[in-house]
Amino acid sequence: MTQQTLQQPPPEAPQAPRGREARGARKPRTRSPYPMWFYLPAAIIYGVLFVAPTFASFYFSLTRWTIFDSEFIGLENFVTFFSEPYLFDSLVNTLMFAVITSGLKVVLGLLFAVFLTSQIKARGYLRSVVFFPVLVSTVGVGVTFSVLMDPFDGLINKVLAVVGVDEIGWLTDPNLALFSVAFVDVWRGLGLATLIYIAGVVAIPQEYFEAAKVDGANAFKQFWHVTLPLMRPATTTVIILSLIGGLRSFDLIWTMTKGGPGFSSDVLASVVYKQYQAGFYGLSTAGNVVLFLVVAAIIIPLFWLLNRKEVDR
């Protein structure tokens, strides 16, 4: 967390650093040209619609809540959450989904990026094609893939049938549904990961590769000893972005499986929505708090760890 503040440029010539105290002096120069009230519009919107609800959620997660009145019931919602398998499984699913998708995005994104920055034909076209799904509506992607993954009519199974593979219930098999959705999420988000990596690869000074070549490194060694170590900042970004996205993921899961079959592909975000629809606002908010804690527990240490190593280098 604090890393971010350290990255700011060092304080420069102290021009009117103490605007407030100096105001009485009535010297025009001492008033800062950067007034604090510039923060105000953003702070109001953010404070009211983001910070306040976040803090309120800690209280309301401890209540039985119907919007109009709430009754304090202590940790009962959380007890329910962790004792009901269909709720608890959503936590496990959330973690699996996030880890699978961000892992695949890192590996495939890096491979794609290296490939798409090498001397191949039609690079521009290929980059656009890989990136385009990022722009398409998630719901549209979800609908399309649930059609393509249909066990009987779906294109994927029809193609596989030609090779002699039996019908696979991509979205109807409880053991498979979550992975199928994760695959689609990777399909959709890979373009962004690739793009971040491409920017990283392009930023590597060519001299490094030349030096490696002079030392007799082949293409693989160049990748392993030059590209890969220098891709650390880009990897940090991809991991953190896709973990945040993966842990909060809702749109795709909701449009493709609605958490089903059964509860086999429910994640925290879809549980929050289901409980909200069912009118269990307290339980829904408890789900939100669990999601918050999970995200914080994973992202903050990771952030700290990845950034610290960067500084060490």
Place this chain on the structure above:
Amino acid sequence: MKEGISRLNRTYSWVGGIVAILLTGVLFVVPFVFIFLTASKTGQEASLLEFTWPTEWVIWDNVVEVIQSRDYILVTAFINSTILTVASVTVMVIVSALVGYVLQRRKSRWNGFISFMVLAGLIVPPAVVPTIWVMQGLGIYKTLHGLVLIEVAFGMAFCILMFRAFVATIPRELDEAAVMDGAGPIRLFFRVIFPLLKSVIVTVIVVQSVFVFNDFQNPLYFLPGDQGATVQLTLYNFQGQFSTSWNLLFMDIVLITLPMLIMYIFFNRQIVAGLTSGAVKG
């Protein structure tokens, strides 16, 4: 790097290119072709969900039918989505440019706290029902302007980071010169700094427009009902209604993808620059 293109390199460049085109063709192009072909078929043919050339092209009929269905809800949705996107991105750009600018320029004891809040905004998942509760208290639940403010609140953090990073590249001497010339804070910002932010503003606008236009979750929670339907929700509504007329469902996908496709064609470079800026340097 290029010490004469050797034969091997040329082979690699062609073979690699062709393999990549085939691979991405299967993985990335086929789904989009499938969407388009199904959207062009008659209802009966589309219901087979086959990856075939349409025997009869009825693109225009489908377009008309999708637009007319359910009392022109798609038109309402497009109007809503346009208002939502334009309004929220405009507000977002102005308020976060102000924050990013002061945050970068002025060192106060609040800086650490504000940076922390900005990062929290990127990471913390919004608490849904409490947000609805707050919005109800303010009387902005189920209103378009309420949703605009929600999008602003949730999208702000990213914009602030972009603006702060970019303001750092503008020399302070410029501010000092303007102050010497007697410019007040407002004039300094809007007349001197804001115009210089043009490139990053374009980036932020494009990136956030994509996010807001494609947003599904927030309209679902904070603006339910047909009145305020956004284009993403029409798809969701059509999914049940059109379960037998796939051609219309896919035509809807085509129609709501078009604005972003056009945007991508025009602003390709800005999107790429925006999404990757800061990503590499951290």
